[in-house]
Amino acid sequence: xxxxxxxxxxxxxxxxxxxxxxxxxxxxxxxxxxxxxxxxxxxxxxxxxxxxxxxxxxxxxxxxxxxxxxxxxxxxxxxxxxxxxxxxxxxxxxxxxxxxxxxxxxxxxxxxxxxxxxxxxxxxxxxxxxxxxxxxxxxxxxxxxxxxxxxxxxxxxxxxxxxxxxxxxxxxxxxxxxxxxxxxxxxxxxxxxxxxxxxxxxxxxxxxxxxxxxxxxxxxxxxxxxxxxxxxxxxxxxxxxxxxxxxxxxxxxxxxxxxxxxxxxxxxxxxxxxxxxxxxxxxxxxxxxxxxxxxxxxxxxxxxxxxxxxxxxxxxxxxxxxxxxxxxxxxxxxxxxxxxxxxxxxxxxxxxxxxxxxxxxxxxxxxxxxxxxxxxxxxxxxxxxxxxxxxxxxxxxxxxxxxxxxxxxxxxxxxxxxxxxxxxxxxxxxxxxxxxxxxxxxxxxxxxxxxxxxxxxxxxxxxxxxxxxxxxxxxxxxxxxx
Ligand code: NAP
Numbered sequence: 001x002x003x004x005x006x007x008x009x010x011x012x013x014x015x016x017x018x019x020x021x022x023x024x025x026x027x028x029x030x031x032x033x034x035x036x037x038x039x040x041x042x043x044x045x046x047x048x049x050x051x052x053x054x055x056x057x058x059x060x061x062x063x064x065x066x067x068x069x070x071x072x073x074x075x076x077x078x079x080x081x082x083x084x085x086x087x088x089x090x091x092x093x094x095x096x097x098x099x100x101x102x103x104x105x106x107x108x109x110x111x112x113x114x115x116x117x118x119x120x121x122x123x124x125x126x127x128x129x130x131x132x133x134x135x136x137x138x139x140x141x142x143x144x145x146x147x148x149x150x151x152x153x154x155x156x157x158x159x160x161x162x163x164x165x166x167x168x169x170x171x172x173x174x175x176x177x178x179x180x181x182x183x184x185x186x187x188x189x190x191x192x193x194x195x196x197x198x199x200x201x202x203x204x205x206x207x208x209x210x211x212x213x214x215x216x217x218x219x220x221x222x223x224x225x226x227x228x229x230x231x232x233x234x235x236x237x238x239x240x241x242x243x244x245x246x247x248x249x250x251x252x253x254x255x256x257x258x259x260x261x262x263x264x265x266x267x268x269x270x271x272x273x274x275x276x277x278x279x280x281x282x283x284x285x286x287x288x289x290x291x292x293x294x295x296x297x298x299x300x301x302x303x304x305x306x307x308x309x310x311x312x313x314x315x316x317x318x319x320x321x322x323x324x325x326x327x328x329x330x331x332x333x334x335x336x337x338x339x340x341x342x343x344x345x346x347x348x349x350x351x352x353x354x355x356x357x358x359x360x361x362x363x364x365x366x367x368x369x370x371x372x373x374x375x376x377x378x379x380x381x382x383x384x385x386x387x388x389x390x391x392x393x394x395x396x397x398x399x400x401x402x403x404x405x406x407x408x409x410x411x412x413x414x415x416x417x418x419x420x421x422x423x424x425x426x427x428x429x430x431x432x433x434x435x436x437x438x439x440x441x442x443x444x445x446x447x448x449x450x451x452x453x454x455x456x457x458x459x460x461x462x463x464x465x466x467x468x469x470x471x472x473x474x475x476x477x478x479x480x481x482x
Pocket of ligand 1: 017018020021023049050051095096122124147148149
């Protein structure tokens, strides 16, 4: 199945921070890919903006280098690269100073969708938004895209929202959480709301518990200073895992519209019960086999920041009361694996005398690697010699089930095209981000007050022992991180 590509309207996309890491690694290669598949019209333009002093040709050469480094297959399409680079311009702008704004205004067209991607530090969001407004660059239909982190607590998130809303309406603001751009995350909505099979089972009556795991095998990799100020709770749980939890737990929206979907997600966050400190495990990786410890990587021998969090979360509503959601994320773990596992309850009465081969049903929604969905079932082990049970899985790896050549669209490029289309469904609304911080803040305050150091775990393991105990004490166990 070849995906249908519907070209978007002509647009002028201004990337603030166009010389930075994110723009070079994700945004520009993603846009190039959209160009090659025909979604980005020939009339679209990308305008890089940063403080560095350079001319158009130098910036285009930088963009070409980024493509060579982060989308090497691009170089096989020299003609496409040349046509793409023709769409690129550069304006020198200082977010906090007066230079560049008039030139930027004169570069933009009146008859194209206008979008501003703020791939810069959040401290610059307010100044850029205000300058766009004051210099008459933002129009009532312009869109502004902001990167994570969106605050580090409720107060800072509120301040960022207030800054942005001084110059832009909520319908113009696109807060990116790139997890929402992942194919499987969107498929979770299709699985739940385009099939009648699952909805009757999608509740506490049938689901024993849910495990949401985002395991990374890498450490903080040069982001130590940034990460050490955030830790796994702020960097991953408050945003990415929270989004996965919301999409898993939310009620069916009445329509597939941005606000109908986001209303339901906010209701989930508001139904989260406070998490007891006894239901949280924080961990920090130790040095092992020549690899440095978290403290080495963070450059702080005293750091108390967590590189791992596991917690048990209860949702206080009719659908989920009695079905805990266990969340787990960490760095330097045994494997790189992100999944949502719906673990079904056992049959109420077992008629088979030998049950050792019995496995409960589990629906696994895999985000990475090998995006897809697996359903494990218990069957009779084939062959004579008695009635023994065994587990088989129904496996739908998307790449196999659809088409090997299907478009491996990266989350960023999908989300940027949604911005141009004006579709906010996969972006976080201001109240949603604030609700997530309102839930996370007391958890963080609780462990800061207790001043309990994070538990050590070996790099390459499944995390601290205490995280295993979190489920063992409830008679459950984590799925393996492989
Ligand atoms: P970066 O590599 O440090 O790049 C920052 C960019 O901002 C540069 O292009 C810089 O160019 C520009 N800049 C700095 N001060 C400026 C000013 N006063 N006016 C105009 N431009 C200015 O940062 P990054 O890693 O790309 O991250 C950008 C944003 O994305 C951050 O909010 C980050 O948290 C977020 N993010 C990054 C990643 C990632 O993988 N890198 C992932 C998720 C989120 P000049 O110095 O030339 O001005």
